[in-house]
Structures are given as C-alpha cells and as structure tokens.
Amino acid sequence: MTAADDPATSPAGRALVQAIADKDDEALRALLDPDLDFRGMTPGRIWEAASVADVLDAIHQWFDENDRIEAIEQVETDAFADRQRVGYRLRVRNGDGLHVVDQQAYLSVDAGRITWLRVMCAGFRPVEG
Numbered sequence: 001m002t003a004a005d006d007p008a009t010s011p012a013g014r015a016l017v018q019a020i021a022d023k024d025d026e027a028l029r030a031l032l033d034p035d036l037d038f039r040g041m042t043p044g045r046i047w048e049a050a051s052v053a054d055v056l057d058a059i060h061q062w063f064d065e066n067d068r069i070e071a072i073e074q075v076e077t078d079a080f081a082d083r084q085r086v087g088y089r090l091r092v093r094n095g096d097g098l099h100v101v102d103q104q105a106y107l108s109v110d111a112g113r114i115t116w117l118r119v120m121c122a123g124f125r126p127v128e129g
C-alpha cells in the first residue's frame with residue numbers, strides 16, 4: 001500500500017473537497033475511479049451512481065450554476081480500518097442568500113483514485129446576518 005492509498009495519509013479526501021468547491025470536473029474525473037462505487041444522501045434524496053459522469057451529475061445538482069461556493073470553511077480528516085473520512089463545510093451563496101453546507105464523506109482509495117465513496121449532506125442551512 002502506498003501513502004496515496006493509505007487511509008491515514010492519502011490526500012484524496014482533501015482533493016475531493018477542493019475539486020467540489022472549485023466545481024472542477026476535470027479534477028474530479030482524475031480523482032474518481034471509473035469503476036467507482038458511489039452512494040449519497042441529501043435531505044430529500046438518496047443518490048446512486050454507476051459512472052463518474054453520474055457522480056458529476058449528482059454534484060452538479062447539489063451545487064448548480066446558481067450556487068457560488070465562496071469558501072471552504074472547515075475540513076477535517078480521519079481514518080479507520082481501510083476507510084478515510086473527510087468532513088467539510090462550504091460557504092455557498094445563491095439567490096436565496098448565504099448558506100453553510102456540511103457534508104461527510106467516507107472513501108477508499110486504490111492507486112491514488114477514489115474507488116468507494118459515500119457522502120451525507122446536512123443540506124443548505126441559511127446563515128443570518
């Protein structure tokens with residue numbers, strides 16, 4: 001196992017957060033394995049994807065063209081057994097105002113690419129003030 005694949009040292013979780021925040025489809029394609037096993041849960045839906053294109057489509061629905069991701073407010077990583085966990089919080093502005101979006105992702109990496117990914121989202125929470 002290389003450092004890129006070791007859950008304790010892999011940079012994949014942070015790279016995933018940065019690519020999502022940047023809305024960088026090319027970086028996501030490079031990071032996600034073509035045979036990725038993906039599931040996600042948002043407040044109103046359960047997501048499954050059979051391809052990287054399907055994952056990108058889900059992310060585009062989570063953060064559409066009207067959602068401007070202004071900042072990554074927090075990132076924390078951890079590892080257990082053969083999984084990595086990355087928790088992240090994004091500051092997002094859209095037509096409804098300013099929001100914070102908190103997501104937790106669990107992932108496995110092989111040859112530097114994410115092969116297994118589960119994401120849970122707390123939804124767009126309005127920020128007052």
